[in-house]
Amino acid sequence: MSPLSPTGWSVRVRTGVAAALALAPVLVLASVAAVSVQRQDLTDSAALVAEEQARTQARDLAQGSTGTSNDSELDGSLGGEETLLQVVGPDGVIAASAGLTDSALAPDPGTGISRTMVRAVVEGEADRFVAVGVTVGDGSGRYVVAARSLETVDEATGSTTRLLAIGVPAVVLLVGLLSWTLAGRALAPVERLRRTASEITHTGSGTRLPEPPGDDEVAHLASTLNQMLDRLDASARSQRQFVADASHELRSPVATIRTLLEVDAQAPGDPDDLRADLLGEAARLERLVRALLSLARRDATDPQRRRDHDQEIRLVDVVETETRRPRRHQVTLEVAGDPRVAGDNQALATLVTNLLDNADRHARSRVAVSVTVDVSRRTAELVVADDGPGVPEAERDRIFDRFVRLDEARTRDAGGAGLGLAIARAVVEDHGGTLVCEAAAPAPGARFVARLPLSDA
Template identity: 40%
Template sequence: MVKVVRLVPPSLRARLALVFGLGTSLVLLVALSLLYVALDRQLDGAVDADLAGRGDDLIASIRAHDLSAVSGDPMAQLYSADGTPIATGAAVAGQVLLRPGQVRAARNRTVKTVTLLALRPGEEPSRVRLMSRPVGQNGEVLAVAQPLTTVESAGNRQLIVLAVATPVLIGALVVLGWLLVRAALRPVDLLTREAAAISTLDTDRPLPAVPGNDEIARLAATLDRMLSRLKVAFARERAFVDDASHELRTPIAVMRGEIDLALEAADDPDEVRRSLLAAQRQVARLGRLAEDLLLLARERAGSLAVHREPVDLTDLAHAESRKLGPVNGLGIEVHGDPVIVAADDTRIRQVLANLAANSAAAGASTARVTVTAGGGSARVEWADDGPGFPPGLLDRAFERFVRGDESRAASTGAGLGLSIVQAVVTAHGGTAELHNGPPLGGAVVTVRLPAS
């Protein structure tokens, strides 16, 4: 099996330090290379300036018919128009700096070249900088030379210094980059350790606050707020499970008791029948509860199906009021003109049934349904003459298993009616609101559905 070698380190800190080190190294190498080139050109410029100054002085002496200045210069030579040396400096005595062709080339312009020249007899030739300039109108040419040994030694020393300093600077920059990255990511490490220590949403332990207003500080604050929201959601789901368990426990206990009674009174057909009928009612209650929970679960998952077709809300309300009134002991009035919407009539009937059951459980005797249309939506208002929603219940009446204290004691409902109303309305793309007050002084639930 071939082992794959990772060229890129897995750690973000190491990758950032590597990128920082490579980037700064490249920039440093380019900067030092430019510095070396600039220094080298500066040295060459200094040599040219020295040759130009010496040449100016010698040309002034030659034009004054003083050739001794040329002989006194260490490395200078004066040529006639045909290339014959006229005067020669002491250091180049016996040598020729320019060939006849080079003399002719320098009659009308200044020529700069680099050549090899033995400074002393028996020595190896050295590189010298040579500047050739015309002297006057008669074709004489002056050549001035300067050894490059000192300049090249200075350039080599600079190169050695840069070669030694570059790795040191690169190493220092890499270490500095590592320290900076580690300091910048220290809050991330702290957040990681604290998040790993939070093993359950039951704990009240928050994530540590990161000072400042940079990206990491905002990330820490966002994660802490997200954790708080998850804790709230977890608490709600746990309360939902607790309430569901409570609602399931009661009918199951009643069913068990009724079945035990039926078994004990096996020789009494009437008692057996009463027990089985009571158990049957509890089974029906369990079935309704299971259906309600399934509906809410589908709504939470976004998979609650609604089969839309044209529905006259006013006609539907009239039909349902005739059935729901006697069942719930309510006098239901329906007002409004025909309003057509695209909706699932079965689900809308379920909404009206839940609202009627909720009003009856609260002790209302009369309910009024008002259907109107306008503003691109159809409005169904359910109002009753009951005591209304308790003040502490208005903000959370649509939550699951939420009931008033009186209704909890007197009603056999599970507290899912209004939750189902909101789920069905939301699945239709509508909204549901509630308050207390007119027209009957009790609870008022307003449902808005998109108009056809």
Template identity: 40%
Template sequence: MAEAAGRADAAGRPRRHRTGVRGRITLAAASVVALALVIGAVIFWIVLRASLLEGVRASAEQDAAALAAQVEAGGATSLGDLGELDDDRIVLVVAGGAIVAASEEAPATAAGLRDGASVRVDDETYVLAREDAESDADGGDDEVAVIVGRSTESVDETLGTVARLLAVSVPLLVALVALTAWIVVGRALAPVERMRRQVDAVTATTLADRLDEPATGDEIARLAQTLNGMLGRLESAQATQRRFISDASHELKSPLATIRQYAELARAHPERVRDGELGEVVLAEGDRLERLVQGMLVLARADEGALRPDPAEVDLDDLLLAEAARIRGGGAVAVDTSSVHATRVRGDAALLAQLVRNLVDNAARHARSGIVLAVDPEPGRTDRASGGDASGAVITIDDDGDGIPPGEREHVFERFVRLDDSRARDTGGSGLGLAIVREIARAHGGEARVEDAPSGGARLRVELPAAASAR
């Protein structure tokens, strides 16, 4: 618990890692360059050493070949005093396994002195070269071997100097790369830090502010554009939410005010209110409140992505015929159900019943004399909810009212929207019916739209995915 608490600051937010993106990129770049330079330096040192030693060995072979030719021509005595040779060479002349001539620094025995070997004499290393010669200058016919060793002291000094230079230059180069990466990454991330500060300063009251977009056209500029787009969507969502709350408050206040007025009138002047009138008003306005609250709950679930249908087999024709009987019972408009065909879909029965009721009530409110209900399977439509091909059910509700202009047809699906006086509150509508229709249709993978009706009014068309057995 103490460790977990130590990972959060006083505000309860997780502590930031001390090493940010800038530090991690710098560390990664420096590490990669350091590894490459160390590997390159080691390989360079090994190749240089092999090359220098090969040069020393070639010099020893040349000396051995020259001395062997001299021995063949004049015998071992022709070499003179070998003690006068350069200090960086040793020479031995071996005949019959015995040393017949040697320089001062030469080993006391010739055992193990083979061609290409190295020997250490008085803390100094020599690379050996051996050359055989036949000499009869001394009256014999002995095989003579001339062994010459070249000192590697100069090679060791050169390699030591190179190693010291590499030991100094590699860290300097790594430091230079790290510094360069730190500066370059810092400059590249400077716009990101500015955007972070600007986003951190955004509150519910400053959603209209936008981030500065760099003119570079790179990933950071696209990030700024994306964040600005997100702020725009948040601002729009906030405005929609505020408008929804305002409209909902107004809608709820209207029936409550009506109930209060009748109640106050009944208490102050009971003689003016006939028997049962107050109860009728309360029931009517209560029913209106119930429908409004239920509609807002459906829309709230849709906004939260929680409007998930409980799938079951639903007969759409039964739903439309039931609503037709209800409207006929009111006697206000005529209802034509001749185009209602047997159609079954797989969806939420309660939600689809609400969809059908909202469609029929909307048409009945705006019709002059009658409405036409129709439902029929539409074969060959793609089921967007399941991703497969299946039949699609189509519901159409026509009215013979004034219709809806093409430019306003999308607005009728917005919440609390009324296009004109014909859609005023006194007609009984709340402005949520068609918004609920579209949300329910989309929750089932379908869509809702407005078209022209043959009677000159409006046609509301809802397309829904259907079960495999559509009929």
């Protein structure tokens, strides 16, 4: 990219140049206006002096005195050599200051005054003059013209123009440099953020961006970026833990299958027993892979799309279908109302299956399921309770994390990889609901309560 292109400039340079370019035309226009106003004011002042002298001479003429030593030559009485006088009659110039041209400098004012700008009224000089004509008022048709030199006006405006020609660029340059400096100070925290961010090479490093004091946009930016880094670190830790746990869970059935085959190769046993053991481990591996794929698909789906459901589901149908499947313990179902929810039938079936499997795994003798409607909350309530050992209060939220199993459940006989409840909560949240674990007091056991919003249809 060309260094002359503005897109290749730094923000500081662009800010300084922009400030200078914005100010320059304003100052130029203001300077032109100032010089014009100064010239007009000085010209008006010279015209007032000329008018006063013309009126004085006109009064003298009206009273019969010319104020001169002869009838053909006049002398300015108030302006010295800067003011030239003429007396003009119907037939032309009657009397004039020495050196003046023979033509009238100003037109006949009639009953008022006349004003005009003239140049080169004196032979050998190119000065500008403002000429003012005033009638004598004695009925003779004569009028007096006073011409005031504008040499001092031109000198004053010339000095002002030269001063502005030097001052305006200097001010523009100063403003540009000041803007460049202030932009650099304002962007210094951003530069520190950039340098620190460039040093963060991987998530989980714990490095955070420096947050400047104050409550401005840069401080908000730093805080937001640090929150983003916290989320990225948490996500990275979760992914690493997920991969580690998944590797461990997948290794267990694979190692068991290999062990069974190696033992059978060394000491062949009953083929039916070996087949049953291998099928059990394969089924366990299949359940684990299916659960991992379910979570992976959910994580890859946009959260908004996960919540877009246009199918109305009769919740009782889903629950009745799942409760009829054979299990180790008796499952009782109690229904009050006929709640309908907007959702995905397969996902809701997975929710019910996972809650029933979890309850069946830990129950001593029975599992109780109820489906009710909470009119005040406009929710359908699904409760799955068991009479097992229950869940300690401190663990009732953690058990919904992935690969979390309580110590009592960490046996192969208990089955499960700690993913069923995580998937169940994910399904409920995707349907805009909540899933919590409660004590089944006063009876022993655990009570899982899923609340789903009712369909608007």
